[in-house]
Amino acid sequence: MxxxxxxxxxxxxxxxxxxxxxxxxxxxxxxxxxxxxxxxxxPHRESRGxxxxxxxxxxxxxxxxxxxxLAAGTTRLPFRKYFDGAHVNDTDPFAEARPTPDAPYExxxxxxxxxxxxxxxxxxxxxxxxxxxxxxxxxxxxxxxxxxxxxxxxxxxxxxxxxxxxxxxxxxxxxxxxxxxGTTDETQSMVVGDVEAEGISRDVWHQWFASDGAGVMLCPMPGTNSFQFQSGPELDADGEPLPPSLESFQRIFERYAGVPGVTLTDPTWLSVWRVNxxxxxxxxxxxxxxxxxxxxxxxxxxxxxxxxxxxxxxxxxxxxxxxxxxxxxxxxxxxxxxxxxxxxxxxxxxxxxxxxxxxxxxxxxxxxxxxxAPPPMGTGYRWSSLARSSLAHASTSDATTVSAPAVGDPAVLRPGDRAPDAPCLDAAGDPVRLFQVYADPRFTLLGFGAEVAGAVGKLGVEHEGLVQAFAIDGGDLRDHEGHARRAYGVTGPALVLVRPDNHIALLTRDPDEVTDYLSRIVLITPKE
CATH class of the missing domain: 3.50.50.60 (FAD/NAD(P)-binding domain)
Known part of the structure; x- marks a missing residue:
């Protein structure tokens, strides 16, 4: 071709x-x-990651x-741990987690x-x-x-x-x-695969461990009849790992799970994973x-x-x-x-x-x-050259209108950070979340306060193909419960420019800074 x-x-x-x-x-x-x-x-049909x-x-x-x-997967699957064949506990590390206005997925x-x-x-x-x-x-x-x-x-x-x-x-x-x-550790490997197993509950992620440090895990994969199998490899007489096979999976399962009458069947994926x-x-x-x-x-x-x-x-x-x-x-x-x-x-x-x-x-x-359990991802890009604080251009008396964070303070929003969600009302009074607004592929400009509403409209017209603009409580969106102001640290008139990948580009009060920011990274007039 x-x-x-x-x-x-x-x-x-x-x-x-x-x-x-x-x-x-x-x-x-x-x-x-x-x-x-x-x-x-x-396309493959392997559970993998x-x-x-x-x-x-x-x-x-x-x-x-x-x-x-969300319809295809599951958000709630407790861990069921066994140790040397005995049931130890069932736990859900996220049992107390709840969605919040600024983070809808807990x-x-x-x-x-x-x-x-x-x-x-x-x-x-x-x-x-x-x-x-x-x-x-x-x-x-x-x-x-x-x-x-x-x-x-x-x-x-x-x-x-x-x-x-x-x-x-x-x-x-x-x-x-x-x-x-980097490194590849050939001494540490795992066999993984997708198999079926009749007689095992699909309501929990089974984890059988033994005092020798080995074990096997069976994780039911939503929307299928299969489990993802994970274990250390079976070794031959010389102590070398055997290649993954349904037969070796069965032997490993019987050794560590100790659940009689369960036969692993229908392997659709057999693989070896090494520490890279x-x-x-x-x-x-x-x-x-x-x-x-x-x-x-x-x-x-x-x-x-x-x-x-x-x-x-x-x-x-x-x-x-x-x-x-x-x-x-x-x-x-x-x-x-x-x-x-x-x-x-x-x-x-x-x-x-x-x-x-x-x-x-x-x-x-x-x-x-x-x-x-892993820490959260998506913490932002505060170090980036695209992250810029406007507060260096503001007087001390003005600096209260947008929170002025200390460098490295994770509790206060700064340029480069993930843009929070918040429930609002649209111009017709219907519920809309900021994440729904941000789904437009352009930059998003939020203007908080009547003082900047006119500037927001003007900037939206000037950069129509590049920026969508919304006056908060100025006719476009209503922050009816104050969640947006709290999430963005806004206590007075403010302009918040959000990147197309939903990170903060700019926090300011000066409309010229919005144009200046865009002109530094984008050619306002397209190339011919």
Whole structure:
């Protein structure tokens, strides 16, 4: 297959996992040209990464599939722990968690990765785009005008940019010559797979552990008859790991679970997982970028992999769309690496620590895997060059109108932080949440107070294709319970500019600062 794509008119995504699919949707809903290819001839049906975190649910709400995810998965699955064959306890680490006005998702969702990918493909199809399956990219060349990707069938695809979302063994990353720094511990491995098991309750996540530090876990996968099986590998007479098989799974289960009469059947996925802690040293080389597992891989604990990749794509999508449309210089793409590499490093560190805690927890009868429940993700990008506080331009007497946080204070909203949700009323008096407002792919400008309502309307007209503007209590939205003001730390007239990926761009009172901010990262007049 041979295509010609002119400069900056399209993006080729290599890899149709959660990262690549999310990026394709983000580009498509902004009108950017996009093609997504995958070497596999058909989609897989493997549970793999099986959890979506609350911040990821916010991201997926923005692109339009969270309701479908919640319908397909489950948010409540207690952990049932056994130790040396005896039942120890049933626990739910999120039993006391409740949604709040600024954070509507108090817990994550258990759902198979293949189900997430199916829902993302369905959403992408609503934009008229399908994954080009069985299309293997073997290499590429880039020049000043674009990238030419070479295919296994002898064809090629020409695009303005190429994004490698092709997993931990990424061919795109290797072709770029990007280092993948870190370690692989061959002495620590796990066998995983999807099997069926009659006679085992599907109401809990079973965790059988033994005093020798080993064990087996069976997690029921929602919407299926299967369980995800996890265990250390069975060893041969020389102490070497045996390859995963249904027979070895059965022997491991019988040894540690001690549940008579249960036979594991119908394996649809058998695999080995090894402890990898690696990260790319760069995320962009010219017109080629990396995202998801192609850029970082880490221990399985905490379920952070699929989530981090989706959030990579969410950060990159709007920046790539503006760049390919000629609305921003390519320098905007540098902020993708600036913002996401530190997050990748944090994820590697925290997931490695969580994995160590899991291994320690299984040796203690009174604890379990829930002791290593992951911390929240999506804490923001305060360090970014796109995060800017306007308070340096304000007088001391003015500084009370928007909270002035101390550097590093997580309790006070700052530029770069995740934009909170809040219930409001629209112009017709109907309930609407800020997250619903933010689902528009543009920047969002909120104006608090009658004093700035006129400026909000003017800015919205001046930057119509780039910004949607709302006067709070000025006719567009009503903060009828004060949740928006509390969430954003507003005590007087204020302008809040929210990025397309729902992070705070600017907190100010000066309309000129809004225009100044946009002009620093976006070309107000599109390129011809």
């Amino acid at each position: 041979t295509d010609g794509v002119a400069r900056d008119e399209g993006v080729l995504i290599v890899g149709a996992g959660p990262t690549g699919l999310t990026l394709a949707i983000e580009l498509a809903r902004r009108g950017a040209g996009v093609r997504i290819v995958d070497a596999a001839p058909v 099986k959890g979506l975190q609350p911040r990821t649910l916010e991201v997926l709400e923005d692109i339009g599939i969270t309701e479908r995810v 817990r994550g969702v258990l759902i198979g990765q293949w189900q997430v990918e199916r829902l993302l493909r369905e959403r992408l199809a609503e934009f008229g785009i399908a994954v080009e399956s069985g299309t293997e990219v073997t290499g590429f060349e880039q020049d000043e005008d674009g990238v030419t990707a070479f295919l296994a069938d002898g064809g090629h695809i020409r695009a303005g940019h190429l994004v490698g979302c092709d997993g931990g063994r990424s061919r795109v990353r290797k072709a770029l010559g990007v280092r993948f720094d 802690v690696r990260m790319a040293d760069r995320l962009r080389v010219g017109r080629v970028l990396l995202a998801g597992d192609a850029a970082h891989i880490h221990p399985i604990a905490g379920g952070l992999g699929m989530n981090t990749g989706i959030q990579d794509a969410y950060n990159l999508g709007w920046k790539l769309a503006l760049t390919t449309a000629g609305r921003a210089d390519a320098g905007l793409l540098d902020t993708y690496e600036e913002e996401r590499l530190p997050v990748a490093a944090w994820t590697l560190g925290i997931s490695t620590d969580l994995y160590a805690r899991v291994r320690e927890a299984v040796r203690e009868p009174g604890t379990g895997v829930e002791a290593a």
